Amino acid sequence: MGDPPQEHGRAIGHGHRALAARLDWNLIRTYLVVAEELNLSRAAARLFVTQPAVSQAIKRLQSQLGYTLIKRRGPRISLTAAGEEVFRIARSVLVDVSSLEMPARGMVDQIVGRVKLLSVSRVHSARYNQFLVDFHRRHPRVELEIEVMRGHDLLLALRQNAASFGIGLCRVATRQIERRLIIPQRYALFCGQSHRLYGEQHINIDTLLYEDLVTFTGDHLGDTLSPLTLFRENHGFQGRLAASSSNLEEVCRLIMCGYGIGFLPEDAFRREVEVGMLRRLPPEDGLADVDIHLLWNSERPMRPAEAVFRDELLAAFEQG
Structure with missing residues (x-):
């Protein structure tokens, strides 16, 4: 029984x-x-x-x-x-x-929680840095975790609810992803010290048509960085692909090492130009806008700490 x-x-x-x-x-x-x-x-x-x-x-x-x-x-x-x-x-x-910790006496109104942020590398913005300073001062009990990854992986991780937000590239509307432009970013062509064009006095677009290229592994039509590909095709570039990487730092390294000319965001690599490690090439107005957005999963409910982070970040970039 x-x-x-x-x-x-x-x-x-x-x-x-x-x-x-x-x-x-x-x-x-x-x-x-x-x-x-x-x-x-x-x-x-x-x-x-x-x-x-x-x-x-x-x-x-x-x-x-x-x-x-x-x-x-x-x-x-x-x-x-x-x-x-x-x-x-x-x-x-x-x-x-993570939200269960009881607030200490006198801290009842403080936001408590965790924000996981995925980011592409080399996000260059004094306003973004100041926002992080101000946010931590206002909300010291919000834990912030930042992980750097490739743009494609970032979007995939957000769809899988693996993080609160992403800061990255998203040129076109994407399923399940909300986006808000925060940092305008313009790409230009560069060469390194060891490249034969580095010391040339007069360089124009025609000079560049047959140069070897260093580019991103995701740089193809329809991808996030497709404006760079469109520029390359519209101007008739015929140079071979000499090197590529999915990582912005490695693309810069390959350009500096003379593998070819390549595409980089102007502001993020201004210091390398100033110290002579890179030379900016024509055209003078740059190549294309590939802006940085704040991204999140539109189907994922936000916790209080996440909602405050989003609202205050967007407000910081809407000012002046």
Whole structure:
């Protein structure tokens, strides 16, 4: 004979409470980072621990839960169906828990919470810097995390609800993504010290038509940086693609090392021009506008700290 229904119900409830009591939330935090990175080495670097320590934490968590969360194939890992569900639940719980801290006496009106911000590299804006200063002064109990990534990955992460906001490139309307222009950005052509054009006195567009190019791996028609491609095609550039990277810093490095002429945002690399590491090339009015936007998932509910961050950032860029 089995247990009476009410006793069986109590047993199940007790089992659920036992899991909550014995579950190590440090293991959950480790798992969240692993699930975001899908790479144990990168997860270990973010957590400032060794890779074996991360592997051991995942094993312990799987043992506590009683099922497999990840599958490994060499250096690559993927989440199981159960792992995906645990990732979704744990991330939601962690966000909720971050808002539970009771405010200290006299701090009842302060905003408490966490904002995760994804950003492309080299966001050059004194106004943005000042906003961060002012925001932290007004809301010292809001934790801000900033992660730098490629523009395409940034949009994908926002669609997957992996962050509060993005600061990046979004030239055309994109499904599920709200955007507000905050930093106008103009691209121009540059060459480095070791390039043969660096010391030339008179350079015009025709001089550049057959030069080797350094560009972004995503620089193709229809992509975020397609205005650069359109300019290249409209002016009849015939130079071969000599080097490319998805990272702005690496594109700059390749240009400075003489692999070819290349496209960079003017303001972000003004210092390199001033110290002589780069030379700005024609045309004088630059190439194309590829502006930086504040981006967020239109289907993701905002928590108070996130809403305040968005509203105050947009207000800062609407002033004068």
